[in-house]
Amino acid sequence: MATLTVYSAPGAAVPTTGFWTRARKAGLAFLVIGVLAAGIFGPLARQHKSARFTFTQTITGAHVDIPAQPGAIAFGLLCAIAGAILLAWGRAARMLVLLISLALVFLVLSFLCWQVASGRNSTVLPLGDLSNSTVKAALPLVFGALGGVLCERSGVINVAIEGQLLTGAFAGALFGTIFSSSWAGLIAAALGGVFISALLAVLAIRYLVDQVVLGVVLNLFALGFTGFVFTQLMAQHQDKYNFAPVFPSWQVPGLSRIPILGPAFFQGNFFVYLAIALVVLVHVGLFQTKWGLRTRAVGEHPTAADTVGIKVYRIRYRNVLLAGVIAGIGGAYLTIGDVGNFNANQTSGRGFIALAALIFGRWSPFGATLAALLFGFSTALAQVLSVIGSPIPQEFLSMLPYVATIVAVAGLVGRVRAPAADGKPYLKG
Amino acid sequence: MVEPGEIHALLGENGAGKSTLMNVLYGLLQPDEGEIVVNGEPKRFRSPGDAIDAGIGMVHQHFMLVPVFTVTENIMLGAERTRGGLLNRGSARERVLAVSRQYGLPVDPDATIEDLPVGVQQRVEIIKALVRNVDLLILDEPTAVLTPQETEELLAVMRTLKADGKSIVFITHKLKEVKAIADRITVVRRGRTVGTATPDASEDSLAAQMVGRAVKLRVDKEAAQPGDPILSVAGLTVLDERGQVAVDGIDLEVRAGEVLGIAGVQGNGQTELIEAIMGLRPIQGGEITLHEGRSGTGRPAGGRRGRGPASQSLVGRRTSEILHAGVGYIPEDRSVDGLVMEFSVAENLVLDRYDEPRYASGIALSPNAINEAAKARITEFDVRTPSHLAPVSTLSGGNQQKVIVAREMSSPLKLLIAAQPTRGVDVGSTEFIHARVVRERDQGTGVLLVSSELDEVVALADRIAVMYRGKVLATLPADAPREQIGLLMAGITDGAAPETSGSEAGPETSGSEAGREEDES
Numbered sequence A: 001m002a003t004l005t006v007y008s009a010p011g012a013a014v015p016t017t018g019f020w021t022r023a024r025k026a027g028l029a030f031l032v033i034g035v036l037a038a039g040i041f042g043p044l045a046r047q048h049k050s051a052r053f054t055f056t057q058t059i060t061g062a063h064v065d066i067p068a069q070p071g072a073i074a075f076g077l078l079c080a081i082a083g084a085i086l087l088a089w090g091r092a093a094r095m096l097v098l099l100i101s102l103a104l105v106f107l108v109l110s111f112l113c114w115q116v117a118s119g120r121n122s123t124v125l126p127l128g129d130l131s132n133s134t135v136k137a138a139l140p141l142v143f144g145a146l147g148g149v150l151c152e153r154s155g156v157i158n159v160a161i162e163g164q165l166l167t168g169a170f171a172g173a174l175f176g177t178i179f180s181s182s183w184a185g186l187i188a189a190a191l192g193g194v195f196i197s198a199l200l201a202v203l204a205i206r207y208l209v210d211q212v213v214l215g216v217v218l219n220l221f222a223l224g225f226t227g228f229v230f231t232q233l234m235a236q237h238q239d240k241y242n243f244a245p246v247f248p249s250w251q252v253p254g255l256s257r258i259p260i261l262g263p264a265f266f267q268g269n270f271f272v273y274l275a276i277a278l279v280v281l282v283h284v285g286l287f288q289t290k291w292g293l294r295t296r297a298v299g300e301h302p303t304a305a306d307t308v309g310i311k312v313y314r315i316r317y318r319n320v321l322l323a324g325v326i327a328g329i330g331g332a333y334l335t336i337g338d339v340g341n342f343n344a345n346q347t348s349g350r351g352f353i354a355l356a357a358l359i360f361g362r363w364s365p366f367g368a369t370l371a372a373l374l375f376g377f378s379t380a381l382a383q384v385l386s387v388i389g390s391p392i393p394q395e396f397l398s399m400l401p402y403v404a405t406i407v408a409v410a411g412l413v414g415r416v417r418a419p420a421a422d423g424k425p426y427l428k429g
Numbered sequence B: 001m002v003e004p005g006e007i008h009a010l011l012g013e014n015g016a017g018k019s020t021l022m023n024v025l026y027g028l029l030q031p032d033e034g035e036i037v038v039n040g041e042p043k044r045f046r047s048p049g050d051a052i053d054a055g056i057g058m059v060h061q062h063f064m065l066v067p068v069f070t071v072t073e074n075i076m077l078g079a080e081r082t083r084g085g086l087l088n089r090g091s092a093r094e095r096v097l098a099v100s101r102q103y104g105l106p107v108d109p110d111a112t113i114e115d116l117p118v119g120v121q122q123r124v125e126i127i128k129a130l131v132r133n134v135d136l137l138i139l140d141e142p143t144a145v146l147t148p149q150e151t152e153e154l155l156a157v158m159r160t161l162k163a164d165g166k167s168i169v170f171i172t173h174k175l176k177e178v179k180a181i182a183d184r185i186t187v188v189r190r191g192r193t194v195g196t197a198t199p200d201a202s203e204d205s206l207a208a209q210m211v212g213r214a215v216k217l218r219v220d221k222e223a224a225q226p227g228d229p230i231l232s233v234a235g236l237t238v239l240d241e242r243g244q245v246a247v248d249g250i251d252l253e254v255r256a257g258e259v260l261g262i263a264g265v266q267g268n269g270q271t272e273l274i275e276a277i278m279g280l281r282p283i284q285g286g287e288i289t290l291h292e293g294r295s296g297t298g299r300p301a302g303g304r305r306g307r308g309p310a311s312q313s314l315v316g317r318r319t320s321e322i323l324h325a326g327v328g329y330i331p332e333d334r335s336v337d338g339l340v341m342e343f344s345v346a347e348n349l350v351l352d353r354y355d356e357p358r359y360a361s362g363i364a365l366s367p368n369a370i371n372e373a374a375k376a377r378i379t380e381f382d383v384r385t386p387s388h389l390a391p392v393s394t395l396s397g398g399n400q401q402k403v404i405v406a407r408e409m410s411s412p413l414k415l416l417i418a419a420q421p422t423r424g425v426d427v428g429s430t431e432f433i434h435a436r437v438v439r440e441r442d443q444g445t446g447v448l449l450v451s452s453e454l455d456e457v458v459a460l461a462d463r464i465a466v467m468y469r470g471k472v473l474a475t476l477p478a479d480a481p482r483e484q485i486g487l488l489m490a491g492i493t494d495g496a497a498p499e500t501s502g503s504e505a506g507p508e509t510s511g512s513e514a515g516r517e518e519d520e521s
Helices: A022-044 A068-089 A094-117 A127-153 A161-178 A182-206 A211-234 A261-266 A270-288 A290-300 A302-307 A312-339 A350-360 A365-388 A394-412 B018-025 B048-053 B071-076 B089-103 B118-131 B148-163 B175-181 B203-211 B270-277 B319-324 B334-338 B345-349 B367-380 B397-408 B427-442 B454-460 B482-489 B507-520
Strands: A050-054 A063-067 A124-126 B007-012 B036-038 B041-043 B056-059 B136-140 B167-172 B184-189 B192-197 B229-239 B245-255 B259-263 B285-291 B311-313 B327-330 B415-419 B446-450 B463-468 B471-477
Touching: A022 A068, A022 A094, A050 A068, A050 A094, A050 A127, A063 A068, A068 A094, A094 A124, A094 A365, A124 A127, A124 A365, A127 A161, A127 A182, A127 A261, A127 A270, A127 A290, A127 A312, A127 A350, A127 A365, A161 A182, A161 A211, A161 A312, A161 A350, A182 A211, A182 A312, A270 A290, A270 A312, A270 A365, A290 A302, A290 A312, A302 A312, A312 A350, A350 A365, A350 A394, A365 A394, B007 B018, B007 B175, B007 B203, B018 B056, B018 B136, B018 B167, B048 B056, B056 B118, B071 B089, B071 B118, B089 B118, B089 B148, B118 B136, B118 B148, B148 B167, B148 B175, B148 B482, B167 B175, B175 B203, B184 B203, B192 B203, B203 B427, B229 B270, B229 B446, B245 B259, B245 B270, B245 B285, B245 B446, B245 B471, B259 B427, B259 B454, B259 B482, B270 B415, B270 B446, B319 B327, B327 B397, B334 B397, B345 B367, B345 B397, B367 B397, B397 B427, B415 B427, B427 B446, B427 B454, B446 B454, B454 B482, B463 B482, B471 B482
Parallel strands: A050 A124, B007 B167, B007 B184, B056 B136, B136 B167, B259 B446, B259 B463, B327 B415, B415 B446
Antiparallel strands: A050 A063, B036 B041, B184 B192, B229 B245, B229 B285, B285 B311, B463 B471
C-alpha cells in the first residue's frame, strides 16, 4: 500500500486555548483568593479564640475546636496551594474537579474559622444542623431543576419554574387544608404545576410564543393569581384555608445515625426520599430508555426525530406537563412538606435559582442536583451565620445564595452546550 | 413509477420540485391532490412513520442525524428495542454491524456523529434506512457534499443495493452521475414532469429538457491576463465557533485579472477563510493584505477607486472599511448574509453603499437616486422582478442572487469574493452570473471564488487551490486533471491511492473493507 499523506483533523487532539486553559484560570483565581483569605480572614479573626464545630444538630456532642486565627490562615493557604497545583498542572482531567472542590472547601473553612469564632451569640457551629438546612433549602431547587431538565431536554425552555413552584406551594396548602389531607394537597400541587405547564406547552408549542418571554409572563401570572387568592381568602380565614397537615418524617433505621449527613438525608419526610428517587429515575430514564432517547433526539434535532416517525409535538407536550408535575410537587414541599401554610410569593426566586442549577448542572439530573445542593448550602450557611451572630450584616448574608448563583453561572460554567433545539419551536415541512 | 430493483433518477433544477415531491412521498408533506400507489395499492402517508411502514426510506439532503448521539443511537432511534424497559444498545449495535458488512458500508457504531466526516455520516443515513428493511430508498442530492471519490463509492453502493433488489430514487441535478448510474430518468421542471429519458441521452439534451431551452454547459472565456497581486494572505489562522482551528496557516495570492478558485468539500474552512478576509471573524494569526495591483493590461485595477495607500492590511478593519477599499462580496448564504428579505429590491441594491454621496446627503437618504440606480441595475442585470419596490423575498433564488451580484458589481472593484455564487440558482441565472464574473475578471479585478461544486470551480477558475481541513494542499492550473483535484479534496497529496474510507471505522469492519478498496485502486 502506498504511503498516504492524510492530514489529521486540526484541533481534534488538543484544545487550542493555548497556555490559559480553564484549569489554569481556575487555579490562578483560587491562588489569589486563597492568599487573600489567609491575609484577610486571619487578622480579622479574634486572637486566642477558637471555633467549635459539632457533628450533631445541636451545640453539644462530638466536636472539634479550631483556633481561629491560625485556622483561617492555614485553610486560606491550603486553598492557595490547591490553586497553585491547578495553575502549574494546567490540564483538565478527573483531578480537576477534585482540586477545585478541595480549594472551595478550604476557602469555606477559612471563612468559617473567622466567622464562627467572632459570633456574638455563640462560637459553636453545629455541622449536622448546617447539612440539614442545606438539604431543606436545596429540595425545592432539586425538584424545580429536574422539571427544567425534562422540559429543556425536549427542546422547550422552562423559565416558568418559579411559577410552577409557587402554584404548587399554593395549591398544596389550599387543597391540603380543604380536604385536611396532605396527600390531597400533594395531588393538588402536582395539578397546579401542570396548569402552568399546560399554558407553557400550548403557547410555546402550538402558538410559537417566544419561550423566555412566555416563562416570565407565566411567573408574573402565578405570582399575581396566588397572591390575590391568598390576601382575599387564605389570609383572612387561616384555619379554614391555610392550615394544611404536614407530611410526617420517616426515619431510615441505621442510615439516619450517620453523623452530619444522616439526619439530613434519612430523617426527612416523603419529599426527601421522593427527590432522591426522582434524580435516579430521571437520569436512568433520560439515558437508558426509549423515552429518554426520543426526548433527547427531539431536543437536539426535531426534524431528524420526525423523519424516523417520532411524534415531536406529543413528546414535547408530555415532557412539559411532566415537568409541571415535578415542579409542582417541589413547590408543595415549601408548604405541606415544611410549615403547612402558604404566604404570598413564598418561593421568592427559588425557581430562578433552580434554573441556574439546571444550567450549572449542564442539563443533567445529577449535575443539577449537585448545583442545587451548592446553592442550598449557601442559603443554609447564611441562616446559620446569622443565628450565631456573624459580624457581617444580615442583609449581606441573605445575598449569599444569589452571589453564589451569579459566580457559579458566570464564572465556573463557561460555555456549556444546551440541547441544540432548546427554545426553538418545531414547524413541520 | 419505480420498478423493483431499478435506479430511477429524478433530474431537475434547484426549485423544480424534486425534493417537495419526495417529501410528499415520505410523508413529511401532505399532497393537495393525487395519490401514491405502492405495490398496486393506493396509500396515504400522514407521517414519515407511515412511509417507513410501507417500505420507503429516505436519505435527506441535509442529514437527519442527531450530532451528539452515537451512530448506533441514531440508527436505533424511532425503532428502539428494549429489554426490561431499558434500551438494548447491544442488539442495535449488532444490527448496525450486520447491515454495514452486508452492503459494504463501513462505520464505527460507537462513534459520535459530529466527529464523523460527511461521507461517513451519509453511510449512517443509508444504514438507518436499510435497517428498517426498506424496498425503496430515496436519495435526495446525495452527492452534493461528497468528493468525487466518495461519489464513486456511493455509486458502487447503489449498484450493490440494486443487485439486492432494492429500488432507488436518485434526485440530482448533476448530469454526469445520472448518466453513470440511472436505469431510467424522469426530468422535472417547475413542478411538472417534462419528460423521461434513458441514460444514453446526451448531456446537452438532458440539460435542455431540464431548463426548457438549449444551454451552454461551458463558460466562454479568454485566457486570463493576470497582473500584480491584489490580495495576499499569509499564514492565516482562524478558529470556528467551537474554538477549533478551521483555517490552518493558509497562504494565498489572488492576482489582478484572474479567478482563483478554491475547491474543496464543504466545511473544510472555506467559510471561515472568507469571513476572516471580510473582517467578519477574528483571526488568530497571519496577515491579509490588499494591494494596489495593476492588471495585465496595465490599467489600475478598480479604476477611480484605486487611489489610497499602495498596500493595506485588512486585519482588524471593519467590514464596511474593507468593502469601501474596493472589495466586493457575494456571501455564501444570501438569505442570511446577503439580503434583508423584507426590504425592497432597491433598498437591497444599496445595502452596503447607502452612505455614499450618490445615495445620501447628510443623514438623509436620497430615495430618488436609489430608485433610479435600482431601475438601471435591474435592467442591466436582468433581474426579473415585478418592480424595484417589491420585497426581495418575493423573487426566485436566481433573481435574488442577481440582486447581490448587481449590488457588488455596481462599484469599481479591486477584488471580488464570490462564495457559492450559484448555489440554489437556476441554470439561466447561473450562466448569467458566470458571464458577469468573467467580465469582472477581464476588467482587471482579482476574483476569489469558493464553490463546493467542482464543475463550477473548473469552469471559472484560472488557478485552483484545493482546501482540505483548513489547509491549502496544492494550487493547480485550471486544466489539472479532475482526478487529481478529487484526490486532493479527499486529503491525499501524492495521488497514489484514494483514502481508504473505512479508516474511520471500527476494527470489526475496517480490515475487510480496506482490503476491498485497495483492490479497486
